[in-house]
Amino acid sequence: MNVEILARIQFAFTIGFHYIYPPLSIGLGLVMVIMEGIYLKTGNKMYEQMTKFFVRVFALIFGIGVATGIVMEFEFGTNWAVYSKYVGDVFGSALAAEGIFAFALESGFLGVLLFGWNKVRPGVHFFSTVMVTLGSMFSAVWIVVANSWQQTPAGYHIVGEGLKARAEITDFWAMVFNPSSIERLTHVWLGSFLSGSFLVLSIAAYYLRRKRYIEFAESAFKIALVVATVSACAQLFVGHKSADVVAKYQPAKLAALEGHYDGSKPGDLYLLGYVDQKNKETHGLYIPGGLSFLTTGSFKQPLTGLNNFKTEDRPGAVNFVFQTYHLMVAIGMFLIALTLYSCFLWWRGKLFDKKWLLFIFSYSVLLPQIANQVGWYSAEVGRQPWVVYGLLRTSKALSQAVSAGSIIFSLILFTWVYLVLLILFIYLLNKKIKHGPFDEENLDHSPRHIEMADTLA
Template sequence: MDVEILARIQFAFTIAFHYIYPPLSIGIGLIMVIFEGLYLKTGNKDYEILTRFWIKIFALTFGIGVATGIIMEFEFGTNWAVYSRYVGDIFGSALAAEGLFAFGLESTFLGILLFGWNRVKPWVHFVSTLGVFLGSMFSAVWIVVANSWQQTPAGYHIVGTGLHARAEVTDFWEMVFNPSSVDRIIHTWQGAILAGAFLVLSVHAYYIRKGRFVEISKKAFQISLVVATLFSLTQLLSGHSTADGVAVNQPAKLATMEGHFQKNSPADLYLLGWVDKEKQTVTGIGIPGGLSFLVHQDFQAPIKGLNDFLVEDRPSQINAIFQFYHIMVAIGMLLIGMTLYASFLWWRGKLFETKWLMWIFSFSVILPQIANQVGWFTAEMGRQPWVVYGLLRTSKAFSQEVASNQIVFSLVLFTVVYSLLLVLFLYSVNKKIKHGPYEEAVAFSNSKNF
């Protein structure tokens, strides 16, 4: 296997593993803010107990997220030296902003969040919880800004030529607000909040099913259900807006996502299917002209197809991108259906008596994680063959002096270490969950749920 493919596999593995944790931190962070805000407003100790419990799980996700994220920065220098030189000015600006606005905010308040109970006033602790949550949100902003610039470059000029060419920022805010950044930031935020909300739903559905901590879990479930319902619905809107942007800025990616080959012709919208790259056909269930309608509100409006582009200028893994994209959409619709149905049962007063639904929610934590992963796969694989869209090809961006055996060795090493980290994370979270939210509150033993 050649160096380019190995370098791509290694980076895909490390970023996919890393991306398990930051979305959970963002989503749990919002839930913690709501729990603690309700505690300050109502004085109800249940909300304090829930806040303390979820802070511990937040700390685990935050710590593993930081540890796994550091590796990617080293990979830029070792495996992607040409790329690093090319985007260094752009990424340097974005990552410096992340350090200033995100890490600075998180590091200021993290200690108070974790160790400040009974040491600071309740409102100070709440401000710290809010500060850590906002810091995680800002961190996502600058990472997505940097990645969005690769998708839709803006606010730059090119200095130098060949292997020594690099992009320099000419307008910082034009770089930040490049054509795809706002849609992608909002969509990423929503996916992250859903990941955290469904983890909370999963844990408290499990408690309700097992008859443990039932009353406090009902409160946590209801609050998380409101969050999950709101963000699953709004994510549908941001997803549509993002797709509209792809149609304008990356038409080859859009054509790949729906397996549309014909030049400048009406495009179908598939619910599911299989792409035959050689025959240039899709076998599946689709809505004729559906993609044309979504983009132009006209079933007969032409959409650029893959045949409008040179073979070397369009993605090669067409069926994989098609499948990843449709898995993401299918899960998104499933989350909407689940949350709306659960909200309906709540309104009818039958939510917690519907045992089969509680069973489904107990395992639902995996769904937003899969959707987040395949969504990123769609975005990054759909950008190929460009690492910076229209400017720098992936085949020209990797380090010329790195040997394939070196990448294989480090990939095996990362796989072992990351697998151990995952096992440690799952073991620690499972231990916290089994112990329950009253870990530090034995005084609450008079509760009927303890």
């Protein structure tokens, strides 16, 4: 493999592993705010204990997320020096804003969130929970703004030529509110809410299947189900708006997402299939003209196809973009169906009667994670061959001195370190879940809690 492919693989690996954790912390933070808010309103100690339990889970996720995120910043300088120089003014502003307005807020209140129980008033602790959650959401704001600028650059001008060229901000707010930032940020937030809420649903379903902490699990399940249902349904509309932005500003990416080659024909909407890149054909089950209808309102309107672009200006891995995008959509539709069906059972008073449904929810935590990952893959690979769309090609953004051997060596090291971190994370998370939300000294002597105590791991 050449240096470009290896550098892209290394960055994709590190950011993919890191991106397991921020969505979980954002989504879990929102669920914790709701849980603690219910405790303040009702005075029910169970919701206080519920919040304490998920705060411990949140702390584990936050710690691993911070540790895995640092590596990417170094990769900008080692593997992507030309890129770093080119976008330094833009990224520097966004990352500085993240540090000042997001990470400082989140980490500043994290100590109160973790250790402030019984040391500060309940209202003050709730405020810290809200601030930590807002900090994690603000962190996503600046990262998505920086990435969205790469997709749809705005508020800049180019200074210098050749290898000395770089983008300078001329309008900070135009850079922040570039054409794709709002839709993409909302899309990321909703995906994060799904990740966090399905983590809670998975843990609660696990307890219910084993008849442990029944009252606790049922209450946590219902809170998370509301968040998951609203987020899943909203994601359908936000995803559509995001696709409209892609259609307007990145037509080559849109064509790759649906494997649309012939620009003289309407775009079909594929439910499943594959792209034959050699023969420039797409096969599968599709709605004729469906993509054209979603984009223009007409089933017969021709759409710009990949054949309208020079070969060097098209995404290289069209089938990969096609498959990852459709997998994201399929998971999204499944989550909508799953949550709406569960809400229907809740309304009928039969939410916890079906063992097969609880079994699905026990492992459902994987689905939003997979959707988040493949969604980013389709967005980033679909942007190729540009690292900054229409301005800087990926092949030109590499460090001039980096070698394939050094990238392979560091990638092997990263793989081992991240594998250890993943095993450690799964082990500690599993240990916290099996231990359960209650300690012996926190239980009263009601029959309900005696049953809970008897089943402690």
